[in-house]
Amino acid sequence: MSAVSHTPRVALLDIEGTTAPVSFVHQVLFPYARTHLPHLLAEQAHDPVVQAELEEIARLAPGVPPMEQLTRWMDADAKVGPLKALQGIVWGQGYQRGELVASLYPDVVPTLEAWSKAGLTLAVYSSGSQPAQKLIFGHTQQGDVTPLFSKFFDLRVGGKKEAESYRNILRETGWQAEDVLFLSDVTAELDAAAQAGLQVCQIVRPEDATVAGKHHPVAATLPEAAHLFGLPDTESAA
Numbered sequence: 001m002s003a004v005s006h007t008p009r010v011a012l013l014d015i016e017g018t019t020a021p022v023s024f025v026h027q028v029l030f031p032y033a034r035t036h037l038p039h040l041l042a043e044q045a046h047d048p049v050v051q052a053e054l055e056e057i058a059r060l061a062p063g064v065p066p067m068e069q070l071t072r073w074m075d076a077d078a079k080v081g082p083l084k085a086l087q088g089i090v091w092g093q094g095y096q097r098g099e100l101v102a103s104l105y106p107d108v109v110p111t112l113e114a115w116s117k118a119g120l121t122l123a124v125y126s127s128g129s130q131p132a133q134k135l136i137f138g139h140t141q142q143g144d145v146t147p148l149f150s151k152f153f154d155l156r157v158g159g160k161k162e163a164e165s166y167r168n169i170l171r172e173t174g175w176q177a178e179d180v181l182f183l184s185d186v187t188a189e190l191d192a193a194a195q196a197g198l199q200v201c202q203i204v205r206p207e208d209a210t211v212a213g214k215h216h217p218v219a220a221t222l223p224e225a226a227h228l229f230g231l232p233d234t235e236s237a238a
């Protein structure tokens with residue numbers, strides 16, 4: 001049974017819990033950043049990009065030593081611009097050294113290839129910084145899959161639990177709200193996107209023990225979401 005009367009033209013995808021396993025983000029990426037951020041701050045504090053983020057930390061948390069503030073944010077899994085930007089820089093060094101390779105759920109690349117082939121526009125909206133998004137999709141076990149995506153949105157459009165952020169994405173792209181399908185594991189993000197008029201689907205991955213909400217269509221994988229929304233899945237595109 002289809003969940004919609006209007007077939008989406010754009011798929012806007014979350015990362016953690018939707019395209020990349022929560023375990024990869026929390027057990028590989030976050031610990032890697034926690035280990036390497038002190039060295040980045042010690043060695044590259046005068047790099048203009050790092051310096052700009054340190055200034056932003058000082059503005060948000062006056063008087064708190066920057067590494068202490070970053071640790072507080074990491075402990076709280078806070079989605080804050082300077083933390084996300086600096087994590088992205090550290091991850092970039094990790095991918096470059098071959099110490100990080102990104103894991104995606106196995107259904108992601110085949111399904112996105114099928115959607116792209118069918119003419120869908122694909123885009124990412126994650127709390128991870130735009131450079132970090134390009135890094136994760138640029139260094140997957142399946143190679144560089146960034147060419148699948150037309151747009152990468154991060155916290156610069158606003159937080160993912162605020163409807164205004166999705167309106168900002170619509171304004172920036174000219175997409176019609178009803179043409180866009182937002183896929184995420186987090187119900188508060190789906191509530192905000194739905195409030196802005198987007199179609200939404202919760203991705204509930206059994207391996208991540210995601211809890212299904214009551215108000216939005218639910219799928220365990222991207223091919224399952226494809227069936228709900230009248231999109232091609234891997235098999236029908238082959």
Ligand SMILES: CSCCC(=O)C(=O)COP(=O)(O)O
Pocket residue numbers: 014015016017025029079084125126127128129132133136160
């Ligand atoms: C770019 S991968 C790391 C994602 C990240 O830093 C994060 O906080 C998870 O955010 P998402 O919006 O993808 O759930």
Ligand SMILES: [Mg+2]
Pocket residue numbers: 014015016017018184185186
């Ligand atoms: Mg998520």
